[in-house]
Amino acid sequence: MLHKILKIIAAILSLAGIVSLIRIIAAGDEAIKTGEKAGLVDPMAYIAYIILILVLAFVVVFVIKNLFTNTSGLKNTLIGVGAFAAVLIISYIVSGGDTMKYKLQEGVATEGQSHMVGAGLTAFYVLIIVAALAMIFSGVKKVISK
The missing domain is CATH 1.10.287 (Helix Hairpins)
Known part of the structure; x- marks a missing residue:
């Protein structure tokens, strides 16, 4: 059950990242450098932060669980x-x-x-x-x- 939930969360975050990346690429480098479309980068950064926090949380939980069982x-x-x-x-x-x-x-x-x-x-x-x-x-x- 947990495996399915994690797969769904990973799929949602992957799709959000892909959509954000496509929006950034479509805006072009110059638009982002000049600040016209600077708001497009923020969602990608938030997705990266969410993924980082989830990965760190799971690593800490499973390491601690393994330490006490072994x-x-x-x-x-x-x-x-x-x-x-x-x-x-x-x-x-x-x-x-x-x-x-x-x-x-x-x-x-x-x-x-x-x-x-x-x-x-x-x-x-x-x-x-x-x-x-x-x-x-x-x-x-x-x-x-x-």
């Missing part, structure tokens, strides 16, 4: 979340604020903002390296097991 998965999930939090904390500690002035639209970036950007970049690099090592390890393990 206790061994809960342990592994908590280990993964803890490792991710550790990477973020270590990245924040290692990165330093930059005293150089960066211009933003709102003004000048503060040292705290610069510190957060540095922490994000450090965490990104660490996670990329971990992901690459995991893929290499998995590939080597498959080759050895054959």
Whole structure:
């Protein structure tokens, strides 16, 4: 029953998106850039927001449901979340604020903002390296097991 309801909702949102896209294409780029038909873009954005909210809600509900029904998965999930939090904390500690002035639209970036950007970049690099090592390890393990 839930599957049928979700299919109907997906079909309705798909049709609304298609109609909105056709209206945008029919108006043309210049009409939208000049603002004549700027109102055509808003419905498409609202449809995208609705779809995003629905997807996030379903992901959260099913992840939480699965965590409580599968206790061994809960342990592994908590280990993964803890490792991710550790990477973020270590990245924040290692990165330093930059005293150089960066211009933003709102003004000048503060040292705290610069510190957060540095922490994000450090965490990104660490996670990329971990992901690459995991893929290499998995590939080597498959080759050895054959």
